[in-house]
Amino acid sequence: MTEHVYTVIVGVSPRSSSPTALRWAHKQARAHGGRVVAVRAWRTPNPQATPSGTTASRVASVTDTEHDAMARLAADVGSVLGEGHDVDVRVVRGDRRRALLDAAENADLLVVDAPRSLASAPLFAHRLVYAAPCPVVVMPPRISGEPQTGLERAGWAAVRAAGSAGRPGLGTSRADRGRG
Structure with missing residues (x-):
């Protein structure tokens, strides 16, 4: 029988790198002798159309897009926590809400920064709180230093x-x- 390790899932935004959520999640995991898993959702970009309306000849492959998303997430976590961090990074293809909920399935805590857009912020956080299988911490913009x-x-x-x-x-x- 394996022992359960206290696990904190943290959603990392590609826009802001979610520095407050990452730092807070890291401190929380350390206080409980646990681990942090940084999660970011990604999607395959739509191929750009040429002026004639046809698809461009070079279309990014799913593998290239996934590797790029992983590299960016690792760089963002490293820039916030330093290169010697012990955070696991995971990219998930699809919707950010579904990616976080799936990652939090066996977690003890889910941490996210409040989204920047007021149009989506209440809905995104609200939907996470009511659907998550574990407690959810939403870092308010005032704490995360987001400009008003x-x-x-x-x-x-x-x-x-x-x-x-x-x-x-x-x-x-x-x-x-x-x-x-």
Whole structure:
């Protein structure tokens, strides 16, 4: 019978390298005598079309794309944690959500940075939390040092105002609604 090793899965973004999530996951695994597995999803790029509409003569192979994704992930983890890190790196073909959920199947913890896009951030994190087979830690942008978006700078009041525009009674108190 093999002994279970405490395992932390960390999703590593190809855009930001998820430095906060990587560092936090690494500290968490060390505190529990465990290991970290850095995961990144990849997809086969669509072949570029020529001006005539035909496919270009050089199309990246699946093997080349996978090797490139692995090299980039290893470089990103190395740049965040240093070259002597003990993190396992794994690239998975397909959707990032499915890749993380599959990797977390026998893990003790799943760690991700909050996605940069406000349009996808609530949905991505929310879907991970409710579908994951283990606890999920989502590093908020304030902790990860992400710059504020224009929406955050303007404040959520603008979002609420826009959402209630043209809806009589939305956002008013019950007493105000009764005073026609």
